[in-house]
Amino acid sequence: MNFRLSSPLPGWEAQRRMSPVQTEAYREPKANAKEAGVLALLHPNGKDLKLTYIKRPQRNTLDKHSGQVSFPGGKKEKVDKNIIDTAVRETYEEIGINPKDIRILGQLTPLYVYVSNFLVYPSVGVIDYEPDYILQSSEVDYTITADLNELTNPGTVQKRDLKIRGFTMRDVPYFALGEETLWGATAMITSEFVEIIREL
Template structure:
């Protein structure tokens, strides 16, 4: 089975070592106008550091990645869909370790099970004042997920091929923090993936390796 995915993985590793699509790709899925954009896109001096994990794995002949639905809580990301991850702790060696620790705590996948391939462009999330580093990893099989009910209301296994379909990207007018904005989002069944998570996914999907995703027509 590994041979089926090797051309994709080889290109993905190469993509992550070269110039990344960066902000241009991220901003394709940014709310317009961006909440907090009036303050600029540069991080505040007191911004915290965080890490998230985009964990790719094969299942049913294609590639998936896990997203999580956050529980409702007093906070700006309450009830939103996100990537596994969280804030840096002093015990973490770096932000990759942050993403790995949080992923294990939230969905039960241990770092020993997967291989880190590289990173996407850090994204400043003004709403929560975090600079987030996305880490890309690969596991050769669908993991046995074990979610923490305190941090995860639901696990969403997102097919890469569905995210790549143009019709999955949609835009709606929303009222957010008292004003109307245009919000691009990925439509995954009953779920809308928007904001920082959608922006990070947008950069992943802009990588040349996506043309080699198994099951995708390259014509």
């Protein structure tokens, strides 16, 4: 997997399949866009691997992504040497995974999130054990794990209308993870990752 992640990536063509808006008008980052790092964290589950997501608290009204399913991660800070450090640090702060346990496999294609003005840099990492998460309650309600077999199953991708901040978005593509709806930027990042997994 290390080799594939360092090769040319599927990029926008894979991301756009899960885009909630069918336009490229919001792809280009603004000059004042903030940088963020997120981590697609894998861990073993029998013969399969699981990918970790977090559920953002609905009560955090300052977070434009409140109540959504996302990867652990956040804004790049001065203490971070690079954007991978950001993702690893935030993962430790939000779900308690020791940075020393994480082996970075590579990075996915950056994605600009217009609604929050963040340019998101996704990294992929793996730990060699099933984790006991320690949650930062102000940032995380709970964790969600998804088998790679589940994510690569075409039936997991569905469409429905979503009501977001009083506005209804029609026919939004999403990954149906049990009772959870994975949509938006995290679904777009996941879409690229899934395409890579299918090619292995």
